[in-house]
Every structure is written in structure tokens, then in C-alpha cells.
Amino acid sequence: MAGDLQNSAANPLLAGAGERDLPTVSLSALQHYAFCPRQCALIHNEQAWVENYLTAQGRSLHELVDSGEPETRKGVRFERSVHVSAQRLGISGIVDMVEHDLVSGSLKPVEYKRGKPKPEPFDEIQLCAQALCLEEMTGQTIAEGALWYMQTRHRVLVVFSDGLRAQTLAVIAQVRELLASGQTPPPVYGKRCKACSLVEICQPKLLEKDRSARYVEGLFGE
Numbered sequence: 682m683a684g685d686l687q688n689s690a691a692n693p694l695l696a697g698a699g700e701r702d703l704p705t706v707s708l709s710a711l712q713h714y715a716f717c718p719r720q721c722a723l724i725h726n727e728q729a730w731v732e733n734y735l736t737a738q739g740r741s742l743h744e745l746v747d748s749g750e751p752e753t754r755k756g757v758r759f760e761r762s763v764h765v766s767a768q769r770l771g772i773s774g775i776v777d778m779v780e781h782d783l784v785s786g787s788l789k790p791v792e793y794k795r796g797k798p799k800p801e802p803f804d805e806i807q808l809c810a811q812a813l814c815l816e817e818m819t820g821q822t823i824a825e826g827a828l829w830y831m832q833t834r835h836r837v838l839v840v841f842s843d844g845l846r847a848q849t850l851a852v853i854a855q856v857r858e859l860l861a862s863g864q865t866p867p868p869v870y871g872k873r874c875k876a877c878s879l880v881e882i883c884q885p886k887l888l889e890k891d892r893s894a895r896y897v898e899g900l901f902g903e
């Protein structure tokens with residue numbers, strides 16, 4: 682079933698992307714897009730970045746994870762900062778850790794996150810994209826992965842269901858289209874803006890008000 686979803690003949694999202702030479706996008710762009718398409722375009726098309734205490738915390742967590750040596754414990758090999766890509770899907774990036782079960786041969790991507798589990802599947806989509814990369818690179822089906830959250834110090838198992846795979850493929854196609862367009866979508870102010878490191882650059886309330894004013898002017902102006 683996983684193979685069907687990634688087959689361009691069976692999946693129109695992939696067929697379109699493959700034919701039109703869209704750019705390869707980073708795995709982090711998928712998570713940014715799932716959070717907010719404007720944030721994704723600001724970061725990946727306009728190279729906007731603002732470090733705040735949340736992004737700094739996330740960076741140090743990844744530095745800590747990445748600095749560890751590979752090791753083997755109880756029949757499992759732990760490889761850190763593994764570079765992965767899926768050329769056919771147009772994605773590439775780094776997996777924080779890949780757990781390789783030396784008995785069964787199975788691989789499991791693990792992503793470390795600063796916060797806690799979220800109601801929306803942003804982190805799951807990024808993790809699933811990592812699994813799709815590992816699948817293309819190794820030819821084996823990756824059944825599950827895990828997210829580890831610093832705030833709750835808890836590990837969450839993620840099963841790569843057909844639904845999550847389809848959602849991930851859709852986001853990959855949308856991100857590639859967005860970044861190829863060079864366009865930055867207008868802001869849509871919402872609850873997520875409070876947690877967004879780019880809120881000062883984005884100015885969502887101001888720009889949204891400006892757009893509404895122009896809309897009304899267009900309706901009633903000369």
C-alpha cells in the first residue's frame with residue numbers, strides 16, 4: 682500500500698511534481714508549511730529567520746543530539762544526524778537519529794522536539810517524510826518512527842499509516858509548488874501566530890487590516 686501511494690502513476694500529486702522539475706525541498710520546510718504556509722515561504726524563499734528563546738532551545742537540543750557518537754545497545758544501532766533524501770519525491774534533510782534493529786534489520790527514524798505533542802500532525806508529517814526518504818534509499822518499508830519531546834520527556838510512537846503517508850505526500854507537493862512559485866502567501870492571523878518566531882517580520886495583524894481596508898476601498902471606491 683505504501684508503494685502505491687509513492688507510485689507516480691497511482692498518485693496524481695507525485696505525477697505533477699515529477700513532470701515539472703520542481704525544486705528539492707528540505708524536510709524542515711514541510712513542518713514549517715504544515716504550521717503556516719507563509720512562515721514556510723518567509724524562511725525558505727526569503728531567508729527570513731529570527732532567533733528567539735524557543736528556536737534557540739530547539740537548536741541547542743539538536744546540537745546535543747547531533748554531538749553524540751553512534752552506539753550499539755541491546756542489539757540496536759543508534760546512528761545520529763543521518764543525511765537522507767528521496768530524489769523521486771524531491772525532499773532531503775537530516776534525521777536526528779535512525780535506530781537500526783540488528784536482528785530484524787528494521788529501521789526507525791527518531792526526531793527530537795523541544796516542546797510537547799501538538800494536536801496538529803506537523804511533527805508526524807516531518808517524521809513520515811524522513812521515513813519516505815529511508816524507504817527510497819534502502820528499499821525497505823518503514824513501519825513506524827518516534828518523536829521525543831523535551832518538555833514532557835516523553836517518547837511518542839508514530840505509525841506510518843496510509844492516511845499519514847497521503848497527508849505527507851500532499852504537503853510535499855504543496856511545498857514544492859509554493860517554493861517554485863517564489864510567492865509568499867499573505868498572512869492569516871490566528872492562534873499559531875503567538876507561537877511563531879517570525880511574528881515581528883510577518884506583522885499579521887497589520888497586513889491583514891491593510892488588506893481588508895483595500896478590499897473595502899475596492900468595493901466602494903471610485
Ligand code: SF4
Nearest residue numbers: 717720874877880883
Ligand atoms: S505570524 Fe502568523 S501568519 Fe505570520 S508567518 Fe507566523 S504563523 Fe504565519
